[in-house]
Amino acid sequence: MLYYMLNKPQGCVTARSDAVHRTVMDCFPCEIAERLHTVGRLDKDTCGLLILTDDGDLDMRIMQPEKHISKTYFFYAVGRVDEKRISQLENGIKMAGFTTKKAVFRLVKEYRLCELEKFMPACRRERYMKNPEGSAFAATLTLFEGKKHEIKRMLEAVGCRIFYLRRDSIGSLMLDTSLRPGEYRILTDDEVRQLKDE
Numbered sequence: 001m002l003y004y005m006l007n008k009p010q011g012c013v014t015a016r017s018d019a020v021h022r023t024v025m026d027c028f029p030c031e032i033a034e035r036l037h038t039v040g041r042l043d044k045d046t047c048g049l050l051i052l053t054d055d056g057d058l059d060m061r062i063m064q065p066e067k068h069i070s071k072t073y074f075f076y077a078v079g080r081v082d083e084k085r086i087s088q089l090e091n092g093i094k095m096a097g098f099t100t101k102k103a104v105f106r107l108v109k110e111y112r113l114c115e116l117e118k119f120m121p122a123c124r125r126e127r128y129m130k131n132p133e134g135s136a137f138a139a140t141l142t143l144f145e146g147k148k149h150e151i152k153r154m155l156e157a158v159g160c161r162i163f164y165l166r167r168d169s170i171g172s173l174m175l176d177t178s179l180r181p182g183e184y185r186i187l188t189d190d191e192v193r194q195l196k197d198e
Contacts (some may be wrong), residue, residue, distance in 0.1 A: 001053045002029075002035060004190050005173070008050040008179035010168060014041040027182050039063060039170075040146065045121065045145040047168035048073075049175040051187075052196075058195060062170065068101075068144040072169040073151055074108075076119050078128060079160030080135040081107060089141065093157045100154055102146045108138040128163070133170050140168070171198040 006027055008014070011056045012083050016037075021044065025033040028078045039051040054058065062069055069131065081089075089105045128134070135152035137160075141151055152162050172194045176185060187195075 001186040002032070002053055003055065003058070004032075004036065004052045004184050005176060005187055005191075006050045006052055006184040007171055007175060007177070007179035007181050008042050008047050008167075010045050010047045012182075013044050014038050014050065024052070027054075027184060038175075042167060043149065045166045046167065048076070048165075049166070049173070050168060051170065052171070052184075056191075061196065062198065066148055070169070071146065071167060071171075072140055072141050072142040073095075074134060074138070074140050074166045074168050075151065075155075075162045076111075076116050076135050076138050076164040077160045077162045078113065078134065078154055078158060079158075080110070081137065081139070081158065081160065085158040085160075088158055088169065089154055095153060095157070096146045097148075098147070100147070100150065100196075101143070103144070103154075104142040106140045111136045111138065120161060124163060166181065171195060187192075 003143050006024060008024055009076055013023050015023045017023060024038060035054045036052040040054060040063050042050055061067065086105050090103050092099045092102060113134040113136045115127055117129060122130055143150060151165065157163050173191055179185060
């Protein structure tokens with residue numbers, strides 16, 4: 001069985017092939033890529049930890065909603081959070097058709113927008129930099145479910161907007177910070193065992 005950790009780069013889609021965009025499979029040699037599939041997905045502009053494997057059982061084990069395996073994300077966002085907004089994020093926000101499950105929020109640091117310019121996507125940079133002294137912050141959010149665009153939607157619901165998002169962990173598996181975007185490595189036997197025991 002094959003088990004890989006990829007530090008997924010931004011602008012890369014989680015797909016086997018795409019007529020327009022580079023895919024995560026392009027990070028691997030063809031002879032490896034043709035055997036792999038991704039465990040879950042990350043949006044095109046989201047970077048960080050992605051598992052690729054040929055083990056269908058592992059995929060099912062990690063992605064089944066009833067397993068409630070944690071996934072932690074680091075992000076930069078425009079706006080400001082207070083106790084009320086943090087409580088909303090952690091205790092559930094009503095969305096169209098569902099209410100988010102409990103989550104764990106941790107504020108890392110508050111910033112002025114101009115301090116985070118290099119992390120802004122080019123398509124939004126000019127708009128954000130019209131107010132360079134505006135409020136921004138870094139935080140982590142740990143989820144126990146996986147709805148489409150969930151973190152971005154949750155932050156928008158409390159009046160903030162994420163402009164940089166990175167997945168740092170899946171269960172006990174942490175992103176290897178020595179991997180640059182687009183780089184990968186084989187998971188250790190202990191890492192695979194821990195994932196299977198989650």
